[in-house]
Amino acid sequence: xxxxxxxxxxxxxxxxxxxxxxxxxxxxxxxxxxxxxxxxxxxxxxxxxxxxxxxxxxxxxxxxxxxxxxxxxxxxxxxxxxxxxxxxxxxxxxxxxxxxxxxxxx
Numbered sequence: 001x002x003x004x005x006x007x008x009x010x011x012x013x014x015x016x017x018x019x020x021x022x023x024x025x026x027x028x029x030x031x032x033x034x035x036x037x038x039x040x041x042x043x044x045x046x047x048x049x050x051x052x053x054x055x056x057x058x059x060x061x062x063x064x065x066x067x068x069x070x071x072x073x074x075x076x077x078x079x080x081x082x083x084x085x086x087x088x089x090x091x092x093x094x095x096x097x098x099x100x101x102x103x104x105x106x
Contacts, residue, residue: 010101015071017045018104020096031057032076032097043078043094045069051080059084066094075100 008022020040030037049065054077056063062081067074076097079090 008106009104010096011104012068012071012073012075013100013102014073015068016102016104017068017070019043019045019068019075019101020094022106026093030095032095032099034097034099036098037076037095038098038101039090040094040096043096046075046094047072048078058087061087061090066096073100 009018010020010022011018020043024040024042025038026041027039028036030039043066046066046069049067051062051064054061054063060083061079063077063079065074065077076095078094079092082088082090
């Protein structure tokens with residue numbers, strides 16, 4: 001009999017607050033401040049900080065840092081605006097740094 005499996009969840013590495021689902025990964029080929037990062041379509045239990053223009057590897061973007069809703073640890077950022085048309089797909093999406101999230105029970 002097949003085992004019932006819930007959604008695969010990633011949590012904040014510091015406090016284990018659940019912040020994103022594996023099924024929401026768009027790409028694992030991103031670079032964060034401290035190494036590899038994942039692009040997600042959705043996030044949960046986070047806080048979005050103030051927006052700022054930031055030069056990134058793919059050009060200028062308006063972004064806001066995202067923090068764990070419990071411990072306030074910065075986990076990545078949210079893309080608010082992309083200035084280049086080829087980067088528009090990132091708008092409204094979230095970057096989580098791989099070193100800041102952990103697999104939760106899977």
